[in-house]
Amino acid sequence: MNKPTAAGELFTELVLEVFRVNGLALEAGDQLSEPVGLSSARWQVLGVVDHEPAPVANVARIMGLTRQSVQQTADALERDGFVEYLPNPHHRRAKLIALTPRGREALRKVEARHAAWANALGTEVDLKNLRAAVSGLRQVRERLEAHASASAHDARTGGPHDG
Amino acid sequence: MNKPTAAGELFTELVLEVFRVNGLALEAGDQLSEPVGLSSARWQVLGVVDHEPAPVANVARIMGLTRQSVQQTADALERDGFVEYLPNPHHRRAKLIALTPRGREALRKVEARHAAWANALGTEVDLKNLRAAVSGLRQVRERLEAHASASAHDARTGGPHDG
DNA sequence: GCCCAATTGACAGTAACCTGTCATGATGGC
DNA sequence: GCCATCATGACAGGTTACTGTCAATTGGGC
Numbered sequence: 247m248n249k250p251t252a253a254g255e256l257f258t259e260l261v262l263e264v265f266r267v268n269g270l271a272l273e274a275g276d277q278l279s280e281p282v283g284l285s286s287a288r289w290q291v292l293g294v295v296d297h298e299p300a301p302v303a304n305v306a307r308i309m310g311l312t313r314q315s316v317q318q319t320a321d322a323l324e325r326d327g328f329v330e331y332l333p334n335p336h337h338r339r340a341k342l343i344a345l346t347p348r349g350r351e352a353l354r355k356v357e358a359r360h361a362a363w364a365n366a367l368g369t370e371v372d373l374k375n376l377r378a379a380v381s382g383l384r385q386v387r388e389r390l391e392a393h394a395s396a397s398a399h400d401a402r403t404g405g406p407h408d409g
Numbered sequence: 410m411n412k413p414t415a416a417g418e419l420f421t422e423l424v425l426e427v428f429r430v431n432g433l434a435l436e437a438g439d440q441l442s443e444p445v446g447l448s449s450a451r452w453q454v455l456g457v458v459d460h461e462p463a464p465v466a467n468v469a470r471i472m473g474l475t476r477q478s479v480q481q482t483a484d485a486l487e488r489d490g491f492v493e494y495l496p497n498p499h500h501r502r503a504k505l506i507a508l509t510p511r512g513r514e515a516l517r518k519v520e521a522r523h524a525a526w527a528n529a530l531g532t533e534v535d536l537k538n539l540r541a542a543v544s545g546l547r548q549v550r551e552r553l554e555a556h557a558s559a560s561a562h563d564a565r566t567g568g569p570h571d572g
Numbered sequence: 573g574c575c576c577a578a579t580t581g582a583c584a585g586t587a588a589c590c591t592g593t594c595a596t597g598a599t600g601g602c
Numbered sequence: 603g604c605c606a607t608c609a610t611g612a613c614a615g616g617t618t619a620c621t622g623t624c625a626a627t628t629g630g631g632c
Contacts, residue, residue: 250524253539257530257531261430263543264431270557271427287617301581303580312621313581314621315620338627340580361417365411365413365420367553368415368419370552371549378544379548380422380426383423383426385538387433389533390434391433448587448588449588464610474590475589475591476610477589477613499598500610501596502610503598503610
C-alpha cells in the first residue's frame with residue numbers, strides 16, 4: 247500500500263525544510279557576491295583555485311559537478327578577468343585555472359562579507375540547536391548517499407524494483 | 410576584520426550540509442518520478458493542482474517560483490498529456506491547470522513510490538535526531554528569512570551597507 | 573615504439589530556474 | 603461609464619546545471 251508512516255512524514259518534512267533553506271542560502275550567497283561582480287557559482291570556483299591553480303576537471307571533481315558546468319563558469323570568469331588559464335607543465339591540454347589579482351581581491355571581499363553574514367546568523371540561532379541540526383543532517387545525508395549508491399547499483403545490475 | 414567565529418563556522422557548515430542534502434534529495438526525486446515520465450519540478454506542479462485546478466500564477470505563488478518558470482513546466486506537462494488547460498469562469502485569460510486521467514495516475518504512482526522511499530529512510534535515522542534536525546533547520550530558516558527581508562528593505566530604502 | 577583505454581577540453585543540445593517586457597484582461601476610484 | 607492600476611500569460615534572453623559526443627592528449631600493457 248505504501249502509506250506514509252510518522253517517520254516517513256517527518257523525513258519528508260525535513261526534505262521540504264532543506265529545500266527552503268537551500269533556496270534562501272543560495273539567494274544570500276548571490277547577494278554576498280553580487281557587489282563584486284560574482285555569483286554563488288563563480289565564488290565557489292574562485293574558492294577552489296584560491297589554494298592552488300587547478301584544471302577544470304579537477305575543480306569539477308572537488309565541487310561534485312560535471313566538467314562541462316565548471317568549464318562554462320571558468321570561461322565566464324576568464325572573460326571577466328577574475329581568472330586566467332596558465333600552461334600546465336604536467337598536461338599540454340589541461341590548462342590551469344589561476345586567480346588574477348582582480349579575482350583574488352574579489353574573493354577576499356566576498357569572504358569577508360560571508361564571514362560577517364555567517365557570524366551574525368550564527369549568534370541568532372541557539373548553539374545547541376545548530377549543532378543538533380548539523381549532526382542530524384549529516385546522518386540524513388549518509389543514509390541518502392547509501393540509498394543513492396544502492397539505486398545506482400540496482401540500475402547497473404537490474405536489481406530490486408518496486409514496480 | 411570579519412573573521413569567522415565558532416558559531417559562524419558552524420553556521421557555514423550547516424549551509425554546506427544543506428547544499429549536499431538538497432542535491433541528493435533532488436536526485437532522489439528525479440529517480441522517483443522518472444519511471445512515470447515526470448521530474449521533480451513536474452511532480453511538484455501536479456501535486457499542487459491535484460487538490461483543485463488553478464491558474465499558472467496561483468501555482469507559482471504556492472511553490473515560491475516565478476510565473477514564467479511554472480508556465481514553462483505546465484506547458485511541457487500539457488504537451489505530454491499530464492494536464493490540460495480548462496477555461497476559468499472567473500478569468501478569461503488565466504486558464505486553469507487541471508490533471509488529466511493520465512496525470513492523475515502518474516501522480517498516484519509517484520506518491521506511492523515517494524511514500525515507500527520516505528518510510529524506508531525515516532526508519533534508518535534516529536527519530537530524536539530527525540526531530541532535532543527539523544526544528545533546528547526551521548529556526549535557521551526563520552533567521553534567514555528575516556535577514557532576507559531585511560536586505561530587501563535595505564535595498565529599497567538605501568539602508569545599512571557593510572562596504 | 574605502438575596501440576588501447578582513460579582523461580580532458582570543446583561543442584551541441586536540454587532542463588529548470590531567473591529577469592525584463594509586452595498586450596490582454598480584471599478591478600476599483602471617480 | 604472611464605480610466606489608471608494591477609494581475610496574467612506570452613515571449614525573449616540569460617544563468618547554472620545536466621547528458622552526449624568528439625578530437626587531442628596522456629599513460630599503461632605489450
